[in-house]
Amino acid sequence: MIFETLSRLESLFAVGNQSIARRQRALWDAEQCLTPLEFQLVTETFCERFADARADMQNLLLSQLLAKEAPARYVRKPITPDVTLFHDPDVERAKKCIVLAFCGRAHRLMIPTGVFLQLLPCKEVDVVILNDPGRNHFAGGCGEYASDFFQLVTRLGKDFNLGTYKNVCCYGTSMGGFVALRSGLLLDTKSISVGGRFPWHVQRLVADSAMPAFDLLCACKASDAAKFVCVYGMKEEDRRAVDHLATMFPVTRVPIQVTGHNVIFKMLSKGTLRQFYQEHLVSG
Numbered sequence: 001m002i003f004e005t006l007s008r009l010e011s012l013f014a015v016g017n018q019s020i021a022r023r024q025r026a027l028w029d030a031e032q033c034l035t036p037l038e039f040q041l042v043t044e045t046f047c048e049r050f051a052d053a054r055a056d057m058q059n060l061l062l063s064q065l066l067a068k069e070a071p072a073r074y075v076r077k078p079i080t081p082d083v084t085l086f087h088d089p090d091v092e093r094a095k096k097c098i099v100l101a102f103c104g105r106a107h108r109l110m111i112p113t114g115v116f117l118q119l120l121p122c123k124e125v126d127v128v129i130l131n132d133p134g135r136n137h138f139a140g141g142c143g144e145y146a147s148d149f150f151q152l153v154t155r156l157g158k159d160f161n162l163g164t165y166k167n168v169c170c171y172g173t174s175m176g177g178f179v180a181l182r183s184g185l186l187l188d189t190k191s192i193s194v195g196g197r198f199p200w201h202v203q204r205l206v207a208d209s210a211m212p213a214f215d216l217l218c219a220c221k222a223s224d225a226a227k228f229v230c231v232y233g234m235k236e237e238d239r240r241a242v243d244h245l246a247t248m249f250p251v252t253r254v255p256i257q258v259t260g261h262n263v264i265f266k267m268l269s270k271g272t273l274r275q276f277y278q279e280h281l282v283s284g
Contacts, residue, residue, distance in 0.1 A: 001076065002038050005030050009042070013050045023056065031062045031112040035086060036071035039063075039114050061268070062114045072122045079159070082133055082143035086117055087126040097167035098126045099281050100156060100183060102138060102176030107131045110173045110194065110264035111273075119274045124282055128160060130176075137199040138179045149179075153186045162187065169281055172196060173264060178241075181228055182216045190227040192280055195261050197241040217245060226250060229280060233258040233266070254280075 009030065012023050030042060039062055047054045057063050077085040101116075103109055109116050113129060120127065130145075130152075132138045138149055146152035162168045170191035172180030177196015184191025198217070230245065231254040232238040238261060245251055258266040267273040 001033060002042060005034060005038075005042055009046050009053075010049065013046075013053055027056055027060060028112070031060050031114050032108060034114050035074045035076055036062065036066065036114055036118045037073060038076070040066055040071045062112060062118060065115065065118050069118075072118050072120065074117050074122050074127070079128075080143060080145040082131040083145045084129050085126065085160070086129065088122045091123045093126070093161070093164045094166060096124055096126055096165060097169060097282060098128065098160060098162065098165045100160075100168070100170045100180070101127055101129045102170070102172035102179045102183070103129065103131050104172075104174030104176050104195075105135045106174075108173075109171075109176075110262050111268060115268070119277055121278075121282060126165070128156070132175070135175065137175055139199070149182065150186075153183050156183075157187060162189075171281060174261065175199075177230075178217060178245075181226075181245075184228070185216055185226060190229070192229040192231065194231040194264060195233070195235075195238050196230065197237060198244070217248065228252065229254060231256060231263060233260060233263040235259070235261050 009026050012019065012026050030039060034042060043057050043063065043066075047057060058067070073088055074086040075089055077087065079085060099120075101109055109129075117127065130138070130142055132140075133143045134140050138152060141147045141149060141152045146155050156162070168187065168189040170180040170184040170187065170189060171194075172178070172183075172192070173194040174196065177193030178198060179196075181191045181193050181196065226249045228245070228249055229252045230242045232242055233256050239255075242251060242253060246253075256263040256266060260266075264273065267276055
């Protein structure tokens with residue numbers, strides 16, 4: 001991953017290939033796909049060869065964090081193209097919690113993956129990041145890793161030996177938000193949705209994108225034992241989804257005063273996101 005990213009950046013910044021839009025996209029991709037340690041290495045090597053790129057790199061969110069603090073020492077362990085474990089192998093599992101993180105349609109958690117990892121204490125948290133290549137609320141599983149949702153959750157429980165961790169948390173943003181709640185219901189663990197909704201919107205009907213007829217988040221599965229946390233802004237569709245969910249399950253609401261959908265970026269801008277992660281993802 002490091003060498004692929006570095007090679008792409010070098011080719012785009014080389015003399016004669018000066019597309020500003022393609023350059024910026026490559027920089028964003030580096031911030032999205034690299035761990036903080038990998039990003040630091042790529043930045044140092046790249047800027048040694050292309051001094052004029054330093055200003056562009058410094059504008060990235062992850063660069064701004066790493067200018068003030070050491071990189072989180074996460075190590076990447078790819079499982080499949082859509083499932084990746086990020087961990088510190090020097091710390092035993094029993095001393096850590098694990099976060100199963102379900103991404104939205106843009107294959108991110110509302111912020112670049114590198115930024116997300118940097119804001120977590122790597123000695124206290126392992127992270128499994130999951131993408132749905134079909135962008136269909138993980139109803140069809142997770143690429144080659146699992147062919148349906150129930151198989152996905154079952155395999156996650158077995159492959160990552162969840163019982164060996166101190167705590168387990170299911171976390172998802174946007175399209176992955178209510179997926180995290182369904183997963184938490186099956187795994188009997190805390191689950192957090194940020195900007196999550198039901199997969200019932202009109203675009204799916206127009207696109208003839210079939211969804212399973214049975215949804216775990218229904219009145220017939222209502223349980224007072226559910227540990228749901230729903231984070232949302234002032235966007236009407238997001239609030240209505242939480243209102244409806246709360247008619248069936250106990251929900252801890254965390255409203256954020258922002259007009260748009262991306263409440264995570266708002267907290268990052270205000271400097272409160274690390275504390276939010278500490279309280280909800282780490283402390284259990």
